[in-house]
Amino acid sequence: MKKTVLITGASAGFGAACARKFAGPQTRLILVARRLEKLEVLQQELGDTECHLLQLDVRDRDGVAGTLSNLPESFREVDILINNAGLALGLEPAHETDLDKWENMVDTNIKGLMYCTRQILPGMVRRRRGHIVNIGSVAGSTPYPGGNVYGATKAFVKQFSNNLRADLLGTPIRVTNIEPGLAETEFSLVRFNGDAERAAEVYKGMQPLTAEDIAGIIYWVTSLPPHININSMDVMPVCQAWAPFAIHRHEV
Numbered sequence: 001m002k003k004t005v006l007i008t009g010a011s012a013g014f015g016a017a018c019a020r021k022f023a024g025p026q027t028r029l030i031l032v033a034r035r036l037e038k039l040e041v042l043q044q045e046l047g048d049t050e051c052h053l054l055q056l057d058v059r060d061r062d063g064v065a066g067t068l069s070n071l072p073e074s075f076r077e078v079d080i081l082i083n084n085a086g087l088a089l090g091l092e093p094a095h096e097t098d099l100d101k102w103e104n105m106v107d108t109n110i111k112g113l114m115y116c117t118r119q120i121l122p123g124m125v126r127r128r129r130g131h132i133v134n135i136g137s138v139a140g141s142t143p144y145p146g147g148n149v150y151g152a153t154k155a156f157v158k159q160f161s162n163n164l165r166a167d168l169l170g171t172p173i174r175v176t177n178i179e180p181g182l183a184e185t186e187f188s189l190v191r192f193n194g195d196a197e198r199a200a201e202v203y204k205g206m207q208p209l210t211a212e213d214i215a216g217i218i219y220w221v222t223s224l225p226p227h228i229n230i231n232s233m234d235v236m237p238v239c240q241a242w243a244p245f246a247i248h249r250h251e252v
């Protein structure tokens with residue numbers, strides 16, 4: 001039977017890689033992003049795969065509700081929702097950052113993910129079929145300087161995913177939180193407001209994860225037998241690990 005897969009943030013990075021990974025005769029793809037032209041190029045690349053493109057800003061509560069409640073007949077029964085749209089903005093300390101950046105991250109990474117989930121989940125429960133894959137981050141558990149609100153939004157994703165599991169006990173619906181570490185996508189370009197040089201520095205002299213690595217993992221967790229739920233998966237490149245506690249010492 002064909003599976004319908006809805007991917008938010010499908011115009012780049014993990015989302016686009018997921019579209020490529022899931023594409024094929026057994027899949028219908030609903031691809032969501034603000035940059036429609038990128039989705040159109042991706043659709044061309046995917047050839048015969050059935051695609052429905054949605055130019056949609058996940059921060060727009062009414063837009064999400066209106067669009068996702070009016071999907072074309074054949075795309076209505078979503079089997080897999082990949083809540084991937086998200087971003088980090090800046091790396092400034094909390095006392096210096098711009099409140100608009102914080103609000104944008106909350107609106108996208110938390111509220112956008114809530115809006116899409118709330119719209120798609122009731123149908124999954126009714127049909128007794130479905131899998132929600134949320135994209136969290138190692139930043140949701142590990143603090144780092146400048147991670148302030150970005151990390152906090154991903155901590156929300158972690159706890160929300162676990163609480164969805166609690167609500168969905170007794171249904172066959174699966175929920176997974178994927179928590180990647182450093183992966184080279186447009187993520188740093190967006191974080192540093194289009195500064196390509198600064199973004200490239202992030203991945204210099206190391207081998208980061210790729211979007212394809214994460215897409216492969218998402219594909220795997222959704223392909224497991226239906227009685228298995230991967231609750232969360234914390235994935236880093238081998239070259240990344242945690243820092244020791246930082247201690248500020250005063251002069252003696």
Ligand code: NDP
Nearest residue numbers: 009011012013014033034035057058085086183185186187
């Ligand atoms: P990219 O910047 O490459 O892709 C982000 C995607 O999200 C784009 O398709 C973008 O599309 C979409 N998006 C952003 N804001 C909105 C919005 N308001 N409405 C709809 N779509 C939106 O980054 P990644 O692929 O790396 O990021 C994907 C997810 O993975 C994010 O949630 C990120 O936080 C998370 N993550 C990334 C890591 C990394 O190191 N790369 C590590 C851990 C987690 P468009 O601009 O066209 O709307």
Ligand code: 8X3
Nearest residue numbers: 137138139180181182
């Ligand atoms: C992205 C990973 O470490 O840049 O979520 O915050 S990190």
